[in-house]
Amino acid sequence: MQYAAVTGIGQTQYKARRGDVSIAGLVHEAARNALDDAGLDWNDIEAVIIGKAPDMFEGVIMPEIYLADALGCDGKPMLRVHTAGSVGGSTALVAASHVQSGAFRRVLTVTFEKQSESNAMWALSNPQPFSPHLNAGAGGYFAPIMREYIRRSGAPRDTGIKVAVKDRLHGARNPLNHLQMPDISMQEVEDSPMLWDPIRFLESCPSSDGACAMVIADEGLANDGPRPPVWIRGGAMRSEPTMYAGRDEVNPQAGRDCVADVYAQAGIDNPRKQLDCAEVYVPFSWYEPMWLENLGFAEEGEGWRLTMEGATSLDEGGDIPWNCSGGVLCSNPIGASGMIRFAEAARQVRGDAGEHQVDGARTALGHAYGGGAQFYAMWVVSTDKS
Amino acid sequence: MSEDAGEHITAIETPVYLKYNFTAGQATTRFLQQVRQGKLVGQRRPECDCGNVYVPARGSCAACGLPTTEEVELGDKATVQSFTIVWIPIPNNPIQPPYIVANLVPDGANISFIHLMSECDNDSVHIGQRVEAVWKPEEEWDYAMDNIRYFRPLDEPDVPIEMIGKVPLAGWEGEA
């Protein structure tokens, strides 16, 4: 496998509605920012890999066809990835594989969602005739899984509240975020409306417009730019069926297998010690303790202890800060959310995460999941090539 | 028509409406035909080592990736695998919040489906609880899961956690 590194990162401002741009304008903005960050122009890019969640969010079918001009794709290969909510991560990995295969030297990858064009709830709950299932929305699907987690682990009921506060306080350090809540309190979260017990309004992610892009280059080009390269030390994807008899929905096998794969590639056997921070897809607060266990940061049933002890909090000086950027709980342009995790992990490693920088971070995990917590994409990035 | 330039346009409304003629798949058709008759019927693949019974079956034993060819009639009794209390209304559904949406495993099946619970105290609903289907009057039956209006609690002992998803069609009470 060829070495590959992130040499440019570009994000847009995340907002409930980016009313100032077209879809093409939004996507171009992130891509242009990534090129500027890498000190490159469109001609320097050999291929473009784009990802987003369902086309119904914007009602443009296979929008890469229309976006080709905004992304300088004339005469270039362009690939469109769609793996549900994990797509931001998968897209980054597919982009990396263009370089790691030796087939390309430098590629651009972009993900986006302009959810304000529609109403995300509509697009996901589009009723099809003869559906044998009751549709209770994403919260109705995930809340029972969290309840089962609480039963199994005996986690205190305010664990979710703690995560909601922690990620918003992190997020207040990141000017790109949609939600800016520097004064949020445990009480405010607790008092927010209960939606799908145990999920309160302030324990849920927002719906955002935004795009994220990265430039990925091979070993020979990695040092060409103004920024230090961020080396991709491991990347993995896993999928399992939405429903099968005996599936552990609380601690899915696909997540455990995926992270084991990515740690093995990166030579990690003690993630809490060897990783400096992690950007993990937590759209509902309770998923932090669940993923702490799934990703091997804590023993099964113990994830909530890390959260409650402040181990994942930058403000509390935790040893393994999670979602220093504010995470999905602060900005959620669905198709881009996974790539934002990957890109923010890379920002930490190159030391330019601004106010939410973890001092001296050298190795970080980026994580995304999607569907009924059945699709996973993860990478580990580092200052060191090997 | 005014010559005034008016406000600069920043947004447009774009209706995108497409018509489809949807046809249910074979497994769903078989399932809904039974639901139309007031019966919950699962499916399995007899050759599968796992022997798992899916309901509503989507066409395959998802673990093995092969068609579920055999029908297995299930009863009206089920076990609560997990649940949520929902505080927001479901579009086009008359049920008023707060209400219970539960993952229920019917006796004889090995997988849960999501349905409503009612005739219960929301605060006392719990994992492992026994429930039964309350069907609409026969004349209202259609090819739809809401032929079952909701599930309501049964006065039976709870199913131990490790047994959820493995309760045989004969039911649980006999083994309590």
Place this chain on the structure above:
Amino acid sequence: MSERLSQQFELGYTYTRSTGPIVGRFLTELRQRRIVGTRGDDGRVYVPPMEFDPVTASALDEFVEVADCGEVVSWCWVSEPRDSHPFDTPFAWALVKLDGADVPMVHAVCAGRDEMRTGMRVQACWAEETRGYITDIVCFEPEAQGKGP
């Protein structure tokens, strides 16, 4: 299978599309019955205005006003209009290169089947009430005699 369970359904939402400055300017001008394009990096004028140059991807911002009449570069005849089409009687789709533009645009032409030919002159037929949509141009029609460029 004893029975086939089929049902019509409509998948539909009304999307609120923010236009950004380039598309927004074009639509704002359309509402005034004026047509503008953008000049590409190679000097070609694109109508409707492209936001980004199709070759260099650079953001375009030089607007050029063009005429509301021009020439048919290619066309097809829709003998059986679809429900979604803007007309329910036969019409043409065409690539129309407006005077002052270098790149033709796709729009409808309403004319007799026998009138249609490549190179024909056409003129925009404006909606009675223009609202800032591409459909403010209802269609193009054959240009009146003697009204050439």
Place this chain on the structure above:
Amino acid sequence: MKDIAVVSFAQSDCRRDAGACNEVELIMPVIEQALQEVGLRNSQDVDFTCSGSCDYQQGAAFAFVMGVDALGAVPPIKESHVEMDAAWALYESMLKITMGQAESALIYGFGKSSPGELPTVLSQQLDPYYLAPLWVDSVSLAALQARVLLDRGIISEQDMAAVVSRSRANAKANNPHAQLAGDVSVEELLAEAEWVAPLRKHDCCPISDGASAMVIATVERARSWGRPFAVIKGIDHRMESHNIGARDLARSASTELAAEKAGVANGAVEVAELYAPFSHQEIILSRALGLDDSTEINPSGGVLAGNLMMASGLSRIGEVARHIMNGDIRRGVAHATSGPCLQHNLVAVLEAA
């Protein structure tokens, strides 16, 4: 990109309406067949699985998610999906193998186009401000392109009818899965009424439901399976501007470029399977690929005989591979397309091992 072996290929019949068949039920038979040809059980026996599909064909978000139910993905598998024709799922899989993270892969594409009105659905693939609100359908845009070729004298209506006549005859002779097959002369075809002039109905591919699947592997792994295989020697794909007014519609610049990068001209092309949904596009593509009379074009009948949208591109590659695996030919070319008027094109060169 490394040489990659195509070891098996399966395709369903092209049916105007697959009726009571959901995604899983469409996919399972072709996946099972493609795997069984190599003696594999399910996706557990390959290192990577990748698929191609489009939500809007059947009108359901996340249409591909149910596909995972057909894979036997327990324990979990390495899997990905492109919202594109499965030919691009093949491309992603080849990258995965070339980078060394897999030695074999299962690829599948599926589409149930029958529930909707496909040409209208595809109008919503176009620029959402300038074109989608006009509801310009995909057939009409292709007709604008055909007119450019006719006006410039590059082709005649006879040439277009000849493509259709040969497609139907080839489908009758060679393709049991075809939807449209039979003997029909150029004169008979030209006697039919125009539909979206200059296109007649027969100039346009039919709308079909179905799926196709393929197993690929490193050459070493393919050898170990002890079965005949074809080798993908070159593959490349290129995008063009979405603005059809800015393109020269009489040629396919992106196909020319992809053909050059894939090395089409490095040897004789005995067979070419081209994803040309409209008769005149077959001529554009043949010219872009530099093919002449020595190449047999679309022996399967191509997509004019049946178009499994989102699987047709993969099927073209599979058809060429099958000729090589059967020992009929030594070298062939396959092509896939996406977008209005051939906006995006993929070219693969396959050879005997």
